[in-house]
Amino acid sequence: MTTPRNVKQLFDLTGKTALVTGGSRGLGLQMAHALGEAGARIMLSSRKADDLEQAAAELQAANIDARWIAADCSKEEDTRRLADETLERMGQVDILVNNAGASWGAPAEEHPVQAWDKVLNLNVRGYFILSQQIARASMIPRKSGRIINIASIAGLGGNPREMKTIAYNTSKSAVIGFTQTLACEWGHYGINVNAICPGFFMTKMAAGLIQQLGEDKMAAHAPLGRLGDTEDLKGITLLFASDAGKHITGQHIAVDGGVSAVVAG
Template sequence: MTRTVSQLFDLKGRTALVTGGSRGLGLQMAHALGEAGARIMLTSRKAGDLEEAAAQLQAAGIDARWIAADCGKEEDIRRLADETLQRMGDVDILVNNAGAAWGAPAEDHPVEAWDKLMNLNVRGYFILSQQIGKRSMIPRKYGRIINIASIAGLGGNPPELKTLAYNTSKGAVINFTRALGCEWGQYNITVNAVCPGFFPSKMTQATLDRLGEDQLAAHSPLRRLGDDEDLKGVTLLFASDAGKHITGQWLAVDGGVSVVTGG
């Protein structure tokens, strides 16, 4: 029998691991998954932030736990996978969201900063996807992987935004998503990417302070920045059976900025 819309979006009985989940976009996506019924494992570097985030989710009636780990370190990623599988059992949904940004002119961009971004924003996604995929999703022939890219990965930026390494890393995430979606489709694992536009966050605060909210919002046809609800719908689509026939795709959630710029 064909399922109803509410049944397709229902995540009861599912388990989700969300990296960079203690604040901002990661916490917003954790709320979306938990509100749909999933159990949540949060991770980020700082235990204090995670404890607060988990308490916030639990106050909303969501089964939420946390593990402190640095997704820029391979040993931490492997430990995160081990502990999550031990404590939660199989992982149905993996949200690769942990990331960093760096602003500097290309001619003066520190190589160590370039390496840091590639390591966290790309290599970390690969290692954790490999660990969870090989140990939990492939054996069961079921999984949903959501990679957080950015509209910065679709092309260049205005001259005032000097984020070459960030743009490059997010472009890599988009093609990582396409390639992995093709390879793991045979295991009934979908792999999709979300490309947010400008959302106010700790990572984007310096840009917001320098350029101002009004100037940034003016680039959007909707004339506003992203808010605390704007990623919930796409997260739930990619994580649930409502999106079971979508893989290797990216979707911009940017108020239309990428349409104007031709991304």
């Protein structure tokens, strides 16, 4: 029997490479920091080169090995190019964080079909294409890998009437099902697949809704009485990415200050 590793060793990502989509700001950049701080090399991706350049510089200032590739993961050709270029430049991908996402606010009876397609293409189809390509080229041959899909507590149930985001909620429910199914199919390849379900964080995507409904009112829905901050996804990201979570797969965990527990109760 091998000697059990200590906690620091289990969480250590030295020598690992992570690809983080939607990584130029917000939750994606927070997760990139977590992975880089644990020793991983980081490849960031999002649509805008200027944002990526700034994000990579921020990571590099924290002594993290970070590069970037601009790509729109709602487009299949961009997604495949992202996978190919990442593998060419980094050699392998040990950790894939599918975080790129979009939302659209409109009542269900008025929701444009093209907006529905835009949200589902990025939030679900893009996750599948990138996961498939990275796994086939890098994870399956090495019998090792971690895939972290960013879902949402919006994927766990319906919304209050004032939150009209049917396409977003549907896409995040699909991400949870995708995570569970992929974990079952790829477990024998040594690939762990899990999902994080963030609650409300003060991100650019959520800023309009938070402003509309009121930050204090939204925070009051959480038993912890606050919105998510710039540290709150770091721990779960590192758990799912590292050997500390090597026996966890097919799971989705809410990081929401307890909001989903209130709903479930």
